[in-house]
Amino acid sequence: MIAVAPAPVAMAADDPTIAVDLRGISVGAGLDQLARQADRALVGRASELRQARAGGVRGRMRLSRALALWCAPAHLSCRLVANGIVVRATSPRAAAVRPAIGPAAPAPHPADIIVTGRGTGTAGTALERSYSASHVDAAELARRDPGALADVLATLPGVWADRSAGTAANTIRVRGIPLDGYQAIAVQEDGLPVQHDSLPWTDVDQFVRPNLSLDGVDYVRGGPAAIFASNAPGGILNLRTRGAGDRAAAALRTSTDDRGRARIDAYAGGPVGGWRVLASGMAVRDPSVRRIAATLGGWQARVRADRELGGRGHWMLGVRWLDDDTLNISSFPMVARRDGRLAPLPGFDPRRDSWFGPALATVRFAALGARPLARNDRNRLAAATSILTLPLAAGTLTLRARHRRSVTERYALSSSGPPVTARAAATAALPRLAHAFAGTADAAARRSDGGSAVPPATWVETLNPVAADTRLRETIAEAVYDAPLVLAGRHDLTFGVYATRYHWTFRRAVARALVEARGRGGLLDIVALDRAGRQTGALTDQGFLSCGTTFEQVAADQRMGALYLADEWALAPRWRIDWGVRRERARLAGCSEQPLTADAGYAATLADDALVLPSGRREPHRLRRGGLATTAALHWQAEERVSLFARGTRAIRLPDPGAFRLAADAETRTLHVDQGELGMIAGAHGVALDATLFASRFRQIALEDLSIDPATGGLRIGRHDAAARTLGVELAGQLDLARDVTLRTTVTAQDPRLVDYRLSTVISGRSALLDLSGRRPRRVPRLMAQANVAVALPATPIHLDADVARTGRRFADDGNRLALPGVTLVDLGATWALGGGVTLRLRTTNLFDAIAVMQGDAIGGEIQAATSPIVVVRAQQGRLVEAGLTWRY
Incomplete structure (x- = not known):
């Protein structure tokens, strides 16, 4: 094991916001840079930290988000703990060096990563998008505690969501498209439609109940949505459910x-x-x-x-x-x-x-x-x-x-x-x-x-x-x-x-x-x-x-x-x-x-x-x-x-x-x-x-x-x-x-x-x-x-x-x-x-x-x-x- 003691930085919050610019460096070098910026100790296996890392992460974001974007493609779990960052492999191949041109990693489920609009399913930063997208993370869902699907949609740009009907069978309009109900967007759960069609008196939102099992929401507005889903001229809304971690x-x-x-x-x-x-x-x-x-x-x-x-x-x-x-x-x-x-x-x-x-x-x-x-x-x-x-x-x-x-x-x-x-x-x-x-x-x-x-x-x-x-x-x-x-x-x-x-x-x-x-x-x-x-x-x-x-x-x-x-x-x-x-x-x-x-x-x-x-x-x-x-x-x-x-x-x-x-x-x-x-x-x-x-x-x-x-x-x-x-x-x-x-x-x-x-x-x-x-x-x-x-x-x-x-x-x-x-x-x-x-x-x-x-x-x-x-x-x-x-x- 190795431990790197970072230089002090004036950030004392549990999850500080930092400026991130990680490009052309190994996984370990990137994590070292993040740890020093956030005044955190870094704990992990040297063999796992030495592997190469294709692509980059840039922008101003929370430390947890930067870790998710940087670590997931390398098959690493990077967790914030008291005063430190703990790194561990999520698969036996995580220690292997990735080839320069190789298969994309399976889509991870950390918050703040939007993968719905990309056919490859790979994670990416906002600057890599060629379409409009929004994300609602678990913290925002907990703050709003939505009781209906329309409550979630009402927070997103481009969507007029009428929540006046109640929990279900509400009306929405997307980007002015004159289609009522959920006829203009595909509502998915973990990448598959909740229901293929919005049918008369069988609306999609009748079968969606947001609760603690919902880990995040991605919404791709227009753009590639019509390619990756049926009945989606206005976009894809993907509800990502919570999965268990490596500990209870x-x-x-x-x-x-x-x-x-x-x-x-x-x-x-x-x-x-x-x-x-x-x-x-x-x-x-x-x-x-x-x-x-x-x-x-x-x-x-x-x-x-x-x-x-x-x-x-x-x-x-x-x-x-x-x-x-x-x-x-x-x-x-x-x-x-x-x-x-x-x-x-x-x-x-x-x-x-x-x-x-x-x-x-x-x-x-x-x-x-x-x-x-x-x-x-x-x-x-x-x-x-x-x-x-x-x-x-x-x-x-x-x-x-x-x-x-x-x-x-x-x-x-x-x-x-x-x-x-x-x-x-x-x-x-x-x-x-x-x-x-x-x-x-x-x-x-x-x-x-x-x-x-x-x-x-x-x-x-x-x-x-x-x-x-x-x-x-x-x-x-x-x-x-x-x-x-x-x-x-x-x-x-x-x-x-x-x-x-x-x-x-x-x-x-x-x-x-x-x-x-x-x-x-x-x-x-x-x-x-x-x-x-x-x-x-x-x-x-x-x-x-x-x-x-x-x-x-x-x-x-x-x-x-x-x-x-x-x-x-x-x-x-x-x-x-x-x-x-x-x-x-x-x-x-x-x-x-x-x-x-x-x-x-x-x-x-x-x-x-x-x-x-x-x-x-x-x-x-x-x-x-x-x-x-x-x-x-x-x-x-x-x-x-x-x-x-x-x-x-x-x-x-x-x-x-x-x-x-x-x-x-x-x-x-x-x-x-x-x-x-x-x-x-x-x-x-x-x-x-x-x-x-x-x-x-x-x-x-x-x-x-x-x-x-x-x-x-x-x-x-x-x-x-x-x-x-x-x-x-x-x-x-x-x-x-x-x-x-x-x-x-x-x-x-x-x-x-x-x-x-x-x-x-x-x-x-x-x-x-x-x-x-x-x-x-x-x-x-x-x-x-x-x-x-x-x-x-x-x-x-x-x-x-x-x-x-x-x-x-x-x-x-x-x-x-x-x-x-x-x-x-x-x-x-x-x-x-x-x-x-x-x-x-x-x-x-x-x-x-x-x-x-x-x-x-x-x-x-x-x-x-x-x-x-x-x-x-x-x-x-x-x-x-x-x-x-x-x-x-």
Whole structure:
């Protein structure tokens, strides 16, 4: 063993920030330099420290990050301990000298290394990137403690993430791309998709629960994402799970909030025989920030085992289970003021209320029977993953596979346009009631739970209770081979084969109910009265206008395969060309059930006259589609700490079986997106900047439009063709203001526009063409900005942090009729290291209890929103105070 005593340097922090410049030296020389800079002793075997080291590490960064970047490619574990750095081999070949041109090391899992956007899977510094990327490390995840995938995405530049729906089924928009949900990005876990497609009522985020098992998040924006993943025109988000180390380790976190949530997260693991095994999980009891009819919650569990195979081989096996109920809300009424701002409707707090009251805790659907709507969104999943990395010739072969099964019972209460007064609702129903019930002279609104009269000025809302059952059985496999090649410079080649097959079943029933427009409002009836005030009939049945306005059932299979090839070509010391191509082919087959309409025969009400039910008649569907994605970039290391890149990409997205829901209007084209990027990455003297100019163009896209059939009350799904383009800039920066003060910022400014967007409408009884070209797509803001300040109080174990997020004005509809005001949200937090591995975390989100309106009415208001004094929108939750206690061993 050798020990090097470094010269004193004025850095006393456990993990100091240092200026790193390691190039053209051995592993040991680099570690010696880092140790001297950080005033640490270096302990390791001389044979391991003498090996050569290809490439370099440069920039200003934490010591732990520099060690991870420098040591991992050399198969060394470099750990920070009290006053020292301990180096040990992670494989028998670590002591061998690497050849100048040799196989890349398997991707390590230390924080702050982004490998998602590189086909070779090798680690690299930010200055080596020819694409835009962001990283969220384990420390940042612990600080934010995200409860949903949207919470993670909301911190990243270029992403507008609407967290107002709840834990799952949220909406995001990436770089202005007019694709809702998770259709524009591939969400992966350890390099494999969590779910290949984002399907109707089977969203990717329904099956992601961030907790202590999550070790880091990498996000590649645009660029090469379309080559290394399917359905990724906007990027790849890779969730990296925690693995066990070389010694026993454990952690336990308990947390709560001022609404009564109770949650426990834990993991424990270490060496077991020749394996490293980690078990982790969480359990939560969640009454919810919003006032709902039931307490939600559930659990998640994981087991992961890792084993080294020879010198460069590695095998990871993992299993995950999920079973929980989560909140998912829809839009609700607010008052549109003359100054353009939105105010709460009396009786409905948009930050804490919901429609989920006792009156709608259970709903009996004509097609599906009684369903517990109060359970809200129940997801059950079991998934198994295997990742095998093996040396092969001069390169590395990586085999990944995942099989999952999931069952979802998803319930929703969607509003149906703005509310009206009870008097207006009765008046509108009177002609129908008079035609159906002889002797009818008037109509009135009454409460369903007792028959008492409803004041005429009471606001009344029509809701659509929804029950959707989905099942997904999916297998995904991928083989990737990386190898170097010397030909007119160095090439790092990647060849990949990707395949998936899944079976998806979908059943959805929709009802229609009348409720008082207030938080957890009760059911109302509209009754017909004769001249003596006696009831002659009713429009509703116990508050329901219908127990079955819509029924859908689809069963579908998809088989999809892809081949891709990528190359990082270092044609000169400061110049590199990156290019890639991906070819995809998909075959879809399935059938959809044709519904029938029936009268249940109850003479006293109109609510059962047209119930939509299963018919047993099925229509088969078949579809074959393919597409080619390409990308090319030029990277220039302009200066020691500055690099520039230019990239052009054509991304694709193949249709999914959701197209079979309405075969006549199905969107079955392959979607093409042209993108361009100009980027700069720089870092020096405590300053880091990542800037990207981006542009995208959709030549043709079908924008979905949900509406209510005025005759039947059923849900209609329409699609309108348009083109779209976006111009914008993303900025991400970090500044060390002082020794213990760090400022991080992200800014996205963009100008998305709809092009060639024309649709037919009716004006004054005549058909007309409505041209919405030049309008901004619904929900997409022009400006998004975030800032985080972290301060370590001198001579104390306390860290303070503050987050400020600004979202600019958006529109609820493509017609840009209803503007949603911009909003600023402020979060504050404090962390106190109590000693003995115990940390106390306090955090307040939405400090000023702002009303952050995120989107408008999803039914009948996304093309042209209603602009009456009462509008339908959805806002984020109000202020929440959280506390958590974490113990680590």
